Amino acid sequence: MSGIVKATHRVLQTCVKTANLSGLVSRTQTAVKRDFTRGIWHMSCSRRLDGTLASTSLLHNHSNTCSCGCGLKALHTKGERELVEFLTEEIVAERKAQKVKSLPAEVEGFTVKGDGAEVVLTKQLKDETIRVTFNVNHTVDSDDFEGDVQTEKQEFSEMRSKPQFEVDLVRGDTTLGFTCSYLQDPPAASADEYNDVFGIDEITLYKGEWNDKVYAVAGDVLDGYLYDLLMNLLEEKGISNEFAQKLSDFSTAYEHTAYINLLESISKFTIGK
Structure with a gap:
């Protein structure tokens, strides 16, 4: 699919999730209330x-x-x-x-380091470091379960963790930073379509440590073709749909372990x- 067609498709997806984006400049994660008690x-x-x-x-x-x-x-x-x-x-x-008894040390070639609720995935390339950071607090969501709670056979949707995550491309003392989040119910893709499972909420560029004075722009106001190019850049760095799925799998297992602890x-x- 050409870049222009993909860009047009992504613009339509962006419009769907625009209403859900808030507080982007603060680069913080909005708490999501659990739909139902998990026990x-x-x-x-x-x-x-x-x-x-x-x-x-x-x-x-x-x-x-x-x-x-x-x-x-x-x-x-x-x-x-x-x-x-x-x-x-x-x-x-x-x-x-518990489906995963032992958490992996790597996710799609990224080294995993956990510190409480925060997880950092790191990959070192020739001239840059790729760092993915997320926090599992308030990230578990689930569809409503089906059936009467009093019936003998009950069916519950799997509880999954889909955290907002930061992607930092670091070269020397300069960082190109992306804030990304999972799209709400992305439509099924046909043979000639390409649907993203995550999107760019915000992008920024800064030297040294990030602070509130650093300028950042929301992903939903970017030019459609520029947005498409930035998504292609992330994919080249390993931040693809497949990576996002693996990240959600790991985050779900990590959050479940933290809950049991x-x-x-x-x-x-x-x-x-």
């Missing part, structure tokens, strides 16, 4: 609907000893005991549902009173 405990909410019965059962189980390890000392309150009981089952369920930390915090 199997909450998915089968019969226990939550009968709170009195559940509380009575938990109190009966802990009348003499506490399963969290405090023994006959009864160091924990009712709420703490119930929380630990829930977390114990939730952690087991989440680990069972958080549950375990909350449990330890509650027990270690």
Whole structure:
């Protein structure tokens, strides 16, 4: 497909997502609220609907000893005991549902370095460094699940992480920076069409460290052909549709691991009173 046709196609895609773009100059990630609680405990909410019965059962189980390890000392309150009981089952369920047990050290030729919720992917070329940075906080989204919650067989959409990500092309002390995000429900491409799964939200160029004084322009106001050329540049650097899919796969696994670690930390915090 010629560059002009691809550019026209991308302009149409850009118009669709324009309303969703906000706060681009700050280069920060907008929080996305989870559509529904992820735990199997909450998915089968019969226990939550009968709170009195559940509380009575938990109190009966802990009348003499506490399963969290405090023994006959009864160091924990009712709420703490119930929380630990829930977390114990939730952690087991989440680990069972975990698809990736060990996170890869590389993604599409990029070296992975994680620091809490932030992940940095780096690739060193001959005369430049390509750096992709994203944060997994508030990036999990899912379609509404189908079926009645009370039915025996329930179908839930897979929860995936699709973070906004920064792509920095660094040459010496100069950085060409892109802020990119996944497009909302990109249309299926036919044999003679090419649809992007992500788009450019913002582009900037600066020396040294980025700060609020650096000029940046939103991707949706760029000339269509220029936008197309910039997308081609990213693809040449390895930031393609395939890379974006792999990044989402890794981010989903990384976020799920972080979620399980958080549950375990909350449990330890509650027990270690």
